[in-house]
Amino acid sequence: MSLEIESSDVIRLIEQFLKENNLSRTLQTLQEESSISLNTVENVDAFKKDIIDGNWDSVLTTVLNASVPAKQLGELYEQIIVELIEMRELGAARSLLRQTEPMQLLKARAPERFLRLEHLVSRTYFDIKEAYPDGTTKEKRRHAIAKALASEVSTVAPARLLTLLGQSLKWQQQQGLVQPDTAFDLFRGTTQVVKAEDDAVPTKQYSLIKFPGKKTYAESAVFSQDGQLLATGSVDGFIEIWNYLTGKLRKDLRYQAEENLIAMDNSVISLAFSKDSELLASGSTDGVIAVWKVATGHCQRRFSPAHSQGVTSIAFNKDGTQVLSSSFDHSIKIHGLKSGKILKEFRGHTSFVNNITFSADMARVMSASSDGTVKVWDTKSTSCIATISPQAQVDVPKGALNPIGGAGGQTVNNVIVVPNNPDQILVCSKTSMLYLLNIRGQMLKSFTHDKKSGADFISAAISPHGDFVYAVAEDSVMYAFNISNGALVNELKLTDAEIIGIATHPYSNILAIYDEKGQVMLCKA
Incomplete structure (x- = not known):
C-alpha cells in the first residue's frame, strides 16, 4: 500500500525551513504564491506565554507567518495598540492603527471600535477605565487572546x-x-562526484584491504572512471567492489551485502570499467570475458571463450558498446556487447600480449607484448601502423624510430596513454627503465632508479593530470618520477611481498598497490 504525500505538507516543510533560517522574504513569497501558511509553532505553551507576558515582537513574528482568522488577528492588534498607548509609544500605536491590514479590516467591519482606538491615541493621557471597560483588565484580555490564538496554531517539532x-x-x-x-x-x-585534485605524489598508506586466507590475493585492480569505486579480481575468481576511502566492501551494493559476490570460474587477471562506470568487464585465465552490471551484479554478456588462453588486459570503447582484449594467445580482439561476437582481431605479436589500450580518439590501439615490442594498430582496418622497441639503441639517431624487435627481447609489461598528452605513451618493460615515447615511436624521455639488479619494473601508472609516473618494481618499492624532467622524486616501500600491480585513481592522488600476500595498500599524498 503506497502512502500519499500531500503537496501542501511538502510546502509547509519548506516554509518551516525558511522560517528557521530567517529567510523571511522567501517565506512570505512562497506563502503568497501557494496560499498555504505555516500555521505552526514549536511550542503552543511558549506561544501562549509570550502573549500573556506581552512579548509582542515574538507574537507578531509568529502570527505573520500563520493563517489566523481576521477576528482574532484584529483583537490581537487592538490589544497591542492599547498597550503601546499606555506606554506612550504613540508613534508606533498610530502606525499599527492606520497602516496595518488587520486594523483596516476592523475599521470596515467595526468602525466604533476603530474610532475608540483613534480617540485613545489622540488623548494626552491614558485612561485605564476607557481602555478596559466593563471590568476587564490587561491580564484578562491577554489570557483571552492567548486562548483564542492557541486554538488556531499547532505544534510541530523543529527542523x-x-x-x-x-x-x-x-x-x-x-x-x-x-x-x-x-x-x-x-x-x-547519488554519491558525490569526486573533484579533481592537482597532482601530488602519494607518500603514505592510509588504508589496507586484506584478503582472507594465505593463498588468496588480488590479481587485478582498477578504479572506476567516475572515481567512486575500486574493483579487485582475485586468484580464486571473486570480483569485489570496495569503498577506497575506508578499505571496506561496498555494502550499498545489495549482492555484496547479501554475500552473493560476482565470480568467475578461474583467476581474474584483468578488469576494466566502462566510461560511465556502470559496467565492469573481467577477464580470467581460461580465456573467458564477462561484462557485469555494477549496480545489480548481473552478468550482461559472457564471451566464452574470448581467447584460447588467459585474458591479460581489457578496455571499453568510449560508448561502452565494445570490449578490447588481449591474451596470452598472442592476439588482440574487439568484442561487440550487443552481438556477443568478435568484431575485429589484431595479429602480429609473437608472444604474450600483456596490455592493451585505446588511443584518446579511439582511432588506434596500442599493445605491449612479451616479444619486446609495442605495436600501434589502426582500429578500423586492424593493420599494424608501427612496431616500436621501448629501448634506445646506440646506433640509432636521437629521436628516430626505434627498430623492430626490441632490445634483447625484454618483456613489455604495459603501455599507457599520457593524460593531457594523447600523442604520448609511457612504456613499462621488464627492465630498470621506463620510456616516454610519442605515438610514432620516437623516444622523448626515460626514467630509471639506477639500481643495478633486482629492481626491474613490474607495472606502471600515471597521475591524473600526467605530472608524475608511478612504477612498482621487483624490490617491492613504488618509484615516483617527475614526467617533465625525468627526476626520481620519491621511493615508497610498502611491503616485503612481491608486488603484482598498481592502479591510480582518475581524479585524486590515490594509488592502490596489491601484492601476493593478499594486501591491497591504499596510498595518498
Whole structure:
C-alpha cells in the first residue's frame, strides 16, 4: 500500500525551513504564491506565554507567518495598540492603527471600535477605565487572546525537513542503498562526484584491504572512471567492489551485502570499467570475458571463450558498446556487447600480449607484448601502423624510430596513454627503465632508479593530470618520477611481498598497490 504525500505538507516543510533560517522574504513569497501558511509553532505553551507576558515582537513574528482568522488577528492588534498607548509609544500605536491590514479590516467591519482606538491615541493621557471597560483588565484580555490564538496554531517539532531527510538516508543505509562512509549528493540522489585534485605524489598508506586466507590475493585492480569505486579480481575468481576511502566492501551494493559476490570460474587477471562506470568487464585465465552490471551484479554478456588462453588486459570503447582484449594467445580482439561476437582481431605479436589500450580518439590501439615490442594498430582496418622497441639503441639517431624487435627481447609489461598528452605513451618493460615515447615511436624521455639488479619494473601508472609516473618494481618499492624532467622524486616501500600491480585513481592522488600476500595498500599524498 503506497502512502500519499500531500503537496501542501511538502510546502509547509519548506516554509518551516525558511522560517528557521530567517529567510523571511522567501517565506512570505512562497506563502503568497501557494496560499498555504505555516500555521505552526514549536511550542503552543511558549506561544501562549509570550502573549500573556506581552512579548509582542515574538507574537507578531509568529502570527505573520500563520493563517489566523481576521477576528482574532484584529483583537490581537487592538490589544497591542492599547498597550503601546499606555506606554506612550504613540508613534508606533498610530502606525499599527492606520497602516496595518488587520486594523483596516476592523475599521470596515467595526468602525466604533476603530474610532475608540483613534480617540485613545489622540488623548494626552491614558485612561485605564476607557481602555478596559466593563471590568476587564490587561491580564484578562491577554489570557483571552492567548486562548483564542492557541486554538488556531499547532505544534510541530523543529527542523522537520532535515529530520525527515536524515531518516530517509538512514533507511537507505539500512537497506544497503547508500554507503555510510561515502559522501552523498542529496539533491541528485547519488554519491558525490569526486573533484579533481592537482597532482601530488602519494607518500603514505592510509588504508589496507586484506584478503582472507594465505593463498588468496588480488590479481587485478582498477578504479572506476567516475572515481567512486575500486574493483579487485582475485586468484580464486571473486570480483569485489570496495569503498577506497575506508578499505571496506561496498555494502550499498545489495549482492555484496547479501554475500552473493560476482565470480568467475578461474583467476581474474584483468578488469576494466566502462566510461560511465556502470559496467565492469573481467577477464580470467581460461580465456573467458564477462561484462557485469555494477549496480545489480548481473552478468550482461559472457564471451566464452574470448581467447584460447588467459585474458591479460581489457578496455571499453568510449560508448561502452565494445570490449578490447588481449591474451596470452598472442592476439588482440574487439568484442561487440550487443552481438556477443568478435568484431575485429589484431595479429602480429609473437608472444604474450600483456596490455592493451585505446588511443584518446579511439582511432588506434596500442599493445605491449612479451616479444619486446609495442605495436600501434589502426582500429578500423586492424593493420599494424608501427612496431616500436621501448629501448634506445646506440646506433640509432636521437629521436628516430626505434627498430623492430626490441632490445634483447625484454618483456613489455604495459603501455599507457599520457593524460593531457594523447600523442604520448609511457612504456613499462621488464627492465630498470621506463620510456616516454610519442605515438610514432620516437623516444622523448626515460626514467630509471639506477639500481643495478633486482629492481626491474613490474607495472606502471600515471597521475591524473600526467605530472608524475608511478612504477612498482621487483624490490617491492613504488618509484615516483617527475614526467617533465625525468627526476626520481620519491621511493615508497610498502611491503616485503612481491608486488603484482598498481592502479591510480582518475581524479585524486590515490594509488592502490596489491601484492601476493593478499594486501591491497591504499596510498595518498
